[in-house]
Amino acid sequence: MDPIISMRGIVKHFGGVTALDHVDLDILPGEVHALVGDNGAGKSTLIKILSGVYTPDAGEIRVDGQLVKFSSPRQTRRLGIEVIYQDLALVEDFDAVSNLFLGKERRIMLGSQTLPILNQSLMYRQALQIFERVRIKIPNVRQRIFYMSGGQRQGVAIGRALNSDNPIRLLIMDEPTAALGVEETSKVLDLIRHLKTQGVTILMISHNLEDVFAVSDRITALKTGRWTATVRTAETTKEEVVSYIVGAKTQRPESVNF
Ligand SMILES: Nc1ncnc2c1ncn2[C@@H]1O[C@H](COP(=O)(O)OP(=O)(O)OP(=O)(O)O)[C@@H](O)[C@H]1O
Numbered sequence: 001m002d003p004i005i006s007m008r009g010i011v012k013h014f015g016g017v018t019a020l021d022h023v024d025l026d027i028l029p030g031e032v033h034a035l036v037g038d039n040g041a042g043k044s045t046l047i048k049i050l051s052g053v054y055t056p057d058a059g060e061i062r063v064d065g066q067l068v069k070f071s072s073p074r075q076t077r078r079l080g081i082e083v084i085y086q087d088l089a090l091v092e093d094f095d096a097v098s099n100l101f102l103g104k105e106r107r108i109m110l111g112s113q114t115l116p117i118l119n120q121s122l123m124y125r126q127a128l129q130i131f132e133r134v135r136i137k138i139p140n141v142r143q144r145i146f147y148m149s150g151g152q153r154q155g156v157a158i159g160r161a162l163n164s165d166n167p168i169r170l171l172i173m174d175e176p177t178a179a180l181g182v183e184e185t186s187k188v189l190d191l192i193r194h195l196k197t198q199g200v201t202i203l204m205i206s207h208n209l210e211d212v213f214a215v216s217d218r219i220t221a222l223k224t225g226r227w228t229a230t231v232r233t234a235e236t237t238k239e240e241v242v243s244y245i246v247g248a249k250t251q252r253p254e255s256v257n258f
């Protein structure tokens, strides 16, 4: 299977800090790929490069085998790469529908002319469709985000990422369960499994190895900016992944069939 995303030799410095030191990452179509590593390992930096927020100092990125230079999040979005950041970036004072259409509001049309009036009923209907398609249970989509639980917020953020004019190729989730309790975590993990059955490819950052082992197909570990391993979840153990995270053990890159 050819990877949809292929990163090779990615380097990123911040002043004197080497955040990424020749990191390789392949993402296969339809997989849930977990990116793990301790604080400061470079996980967020890597996904910010993949989403066009940062430009790498060296290295190559290919999408469907084509060399690309990402220059902005808008450009990566056009290629179907969507990111849900840890803070979710929802507007607390807005309801779920308004958050779903933030920056992509639907307006009333008069013939071929777009009027400066929001088409609330269309957005409402489309929002219900999106939530239903991904089986996100939001009891009242007109309720302000402020009053929603962590799991519901994550659901709205996922819905927003999927509410795209471009077919989604890759959904990147930074710590999707970090702020959640046990029950909400299991709902979000169910949601990730469901998205996978819908053909959505997912790259998920997580500190929680329980969650990583519950949903991922493969795991890539970073240690202070260096790649240490890419393994199949079914063929490894938590202990082994911990040893890759702390750098007690590393794979030889040439031994890995990305
Ligand atoms: N904008 C920045 N300016 C300066 N240094 C940065 C910047 N972003 C990241 N770094 C540094 O790069 C390194 C990697 O940071 P990064 O945020 O990618 O780690 P992480 O793996 O996401 O960690 P965490 O699990 O804590 O979120 C760290 O040493 C961090 O301090």
Ligand SMILES: [Mg+2]
Pocket (backbone or CB within 6 Å): 043, 044, 045
């Ligand atoms: Mg981070």
